[in-house]
Amino acid sequence: MSTGAANFESYRFSTRELPERMRMQLWRENFARAIVHADIEPLSDVPFRAEATLHALQGLRTIALKGSAMRFERSQTNIVDGDDSIGLIISSPGRSELSQRGQEIELRGGNAIAILHSEPVTVSYLGGWQFGLAVPRPALASRVTDVDDLAMQPISHRSEALRLLMTYVRSALKERTLASPKLREAVVSHIQDLAALAISERAPLGESNASAVVAARHSVALDHIAAHFQDPELTLEVVADQQRISPRYLQRLMASSGTSFTECVNELRLQRAFILLNEPNDGARRICDIALEVGFSDISHFNRLFRARFGDSPRRVRSARKG
Numbered sequence: 001m002s003t004g005a006a007n008f009e010s011y012r013f014s015t016r017e018l019p020e021r022m023r024m025q026l027w028r029e030n031f032a033r034a035i036v037h038a039d040i041e042p043l044s045d046v047p048f049r050a051e052a053t054l055h056a057l058q059g060l061r062t063i064a065l066k067g068s069a070m071r072f073e074r075s076q077t078n079i080v081d082g083d084d085s086i087g088l089i090i091s092s093p094g095r096s097e098l099s100q101r102g103q104e105i106e107l108r109g110g111n112a113i114a115i116l117h118s119e120p121v122t123v124s125y126l127g128g129w130q131f132g133l134a135v136p137r138p139a140l141a142s143r144v145t146d147v148d149d150l151a152m153q154p155i156s157h158r159s160e161a162l163r164l165l166m167t168y169v170r171s172a173l174k175e176r177t178l179a180s181p182k183l184r185e186a187v188v189s190h191i192q193d194l195a196a197l198a199i200s201e202r203a204p205l206g207e208s209n210a211s212a213v214v215a216a217r218h219s220v221a222l223d224h225i226a227a228h229f230q231d232p233e234l235t236l237e238v239v240a241d242q243q244r245i246s247p248r249y250l251q252r253l254m255a256s257s258g259t260s261f262t263e264c265v266n267e268l269r270l271q272r273a274f275i276l277l278n279e280p281n282d283g284a285r286r287i288c289d290i291a292l293e294v295g296f297s298d299i300s301h302f303n304r305l306f307r308a309r310f311g312d313s314p315r316r317v318r319s320a321r322k323g
Contacts, residue, residue: 009055009056009057010053010054010055010056011035011052011053011054011055011056012051012052012053012054013027013030013031013035013050013051013052013054014050014051014052015027015048015049015050015051015067016049016051020047020048023047023048023049023050024040024042024048027040027048027050028040031050031052032072035054036063036072037074037078037081037083038072038073038074038078039072039073039074039075039078040070040071040072040073041070041071041073042068042069042070043068043069043070043071043124043126044068044069046068047068048067048068048070049067049068050065050066050067050068050070051065051066051067052064052065052067055173057178057184057188058184058185058188059135059136059139059188059189059192060133060134060135060188060191060192061085061133061134062131062132062133062134062169062173063131063132063133064129064130064131065125065129065130065131065132066094066128066129066130067125067127068127069124069125069126069127070124070125071122071123071124071125072122072123072124072125073120073121073122073123074117074120074121074122075120076120079117079118079119079120083117083118083134084117084118084136084137084138085117085118085134085135085136085137086114086115086116086117086134086135086136086137086140086147086151086199087114087115087116087117087132087133087134088112088113088114088132088133088134088135088155088195088198088199089107089112089113089114089115089123089130089131089132090110090111090112090130090131090132090162090166091107091108091109091110091111091112091128091129091130092108092109092110092128092129092130092131092157093108093109093110093128093129094108094125094126094127094128094129094130095107095108095126095127095128096108096123096124096125096126096130097123097124097126098113098115098121098122098123098124098152099121099122100115100116100119100120100121100122100151100152101116101119101151101152103152105152105154107154109157110157111154111155111156111157112154112155112157112159112162112198113152113153113154113155114150114151114152114153114155114199115151115152116137116148116151117134118137131166133169133191133195135191135192135195139192140192140195140196140199143192143193143196143200144196144199144200147196147199150199150200150201153199153201155198155199155201159198159201160205160244161194161197161198161205162198164194164205164213164216164217164220165191165194165195165197165198165216167216167219167220167223168190168191168194168215168216168219168220169191171219171220171222171223172187172190172191172219173187186215189212190211190212190215190216191212192212193210193211193212193213194212194213194216197212197213207245207246207249214253214256217243217245217253218253218254218256218257220243221239221243221250221253221254222264224239224242224243225239225261225264225265225268226268229265229268229269229272229294229295230269230272230293230294230295231295232292232295232296232297234265234295236250236251236261236262239261265295266305267309269294269295269296270294270305270306270309270310272294273290273291273294273296273302273306273314274306274310274317276290276293276294277290277314277317277318278317278318287299287314287315287318290314291303291314302314
C-alpha cells in the first residue's frame with residue numbers, strides 16, 4: 001500500500017481476518033514469495049497466524065513481524081532475484097535460529113545478527129517479536145571493511161550502536177518525517193551509518209560528533225523528554241544520565257535543533273496546559289492544579305510563561321472557551 005510519499009512504500013499483511021484454512025497459503029503467496037522472496041513453512045500445529053509491517057525506501061527496507069513459529073528459507077532458487085543487501089535481524093523478546101555459511105546461531109533477548117541476502121539462509125522464527133532491516137551491500141561496504149566477513153556474528157543487545165539504531169528507527173520511520181525527500185535521504189543515511197557501526201563492533205561511541213550518532217542521540221533525548229515532561233524532577237542532568245552522556249554534550253545536541261532543553265520542556269508543558277484548560281469538562285479544576293499536573297512547581301512562573309506563549313492569561317483562555 002503506497003503512503004503517497006515518493007520512494008516510500010508501506011505494506012501491511014495480517015492473517016487476522018482470513019479464514020484459518022487459507023492463512024498459510026495466502027501468507028506464502030502474497031507475502032513470502034511476492035515480497036520477501038522466501039519459502040515459508042509453519043513450525044507448529046497450532047492455528048497459523050502472522051502479522052507483518054514493511055517499509056521500503058531507496059537504500060533501506062524494514063520489517064516488523066510477529067505470529068506463529070515459522071521457518072523462512074532463501075534457497076538457491078530464491079537468490080536469483082539479485083538482492084545483494086545485508087540484513088540485520090533483531091529478536092526481542094522472542095527467539096530465532098539462523099543458519100548460513102555452515103554456521104548455526106540462536107538469537108534471543110534483543111541481540112542481533114547480520115545475514116547476507118545474496119547467499120542461501122534459513123531463519124526459524126520461534127515466536128515473540130522480530131525486527132529486521134536490509135541495506136544494500138554497497139552502502140555498508142563503503143562504511144565497513146570486509147563487510148561480508150561480519151555476517152553471522154552475534155551483536156549484543158548491550159551494543160550502544162544497536163541501541164541507538166533501534167531507537168532512531170522507531171522515531172524516524174514515520175510517514176510525516178519521510179514525506180520530505182531531503183529528510184528521507186538524511187534518515188536513510190543515518191540508519192546506514194548506525195547499522196554499519198552496529199555490525200562492525202566498534203568501540204563505545206562516547207560523545208561522538210558523527211552525524212548519525214548526533215541525530216540518533218538527539219532523537220532519543222526528544223523521545224525521553226516527550227515521555228517525561230510532566231515530571232517536575234526532569235532535568236538536563238537526568239536525561240543526560242539516561243543517555244550516558246554529559247549534560248554539556250546534551251546541551252549541544254539540543255542547541256543544534258535551535259532550542260534549549262528548558263525551552264523544549266516548557267513548550268510541551270504549556271501546550272499540555274492549554275489543552276487541559278480548553279477541555280469542556282475541566283472547568284472545576286483549579287488552574288494551579290493544572291500547572292502542577294503539567295510539571296510546573298512555581299505557579300507565578302507558569303502564569304508568566306503562559307501569557308508570553310499564548311498572549312493571554314490561563315484564566316482568560318479558559319473564560320474565552322466558556323464564552
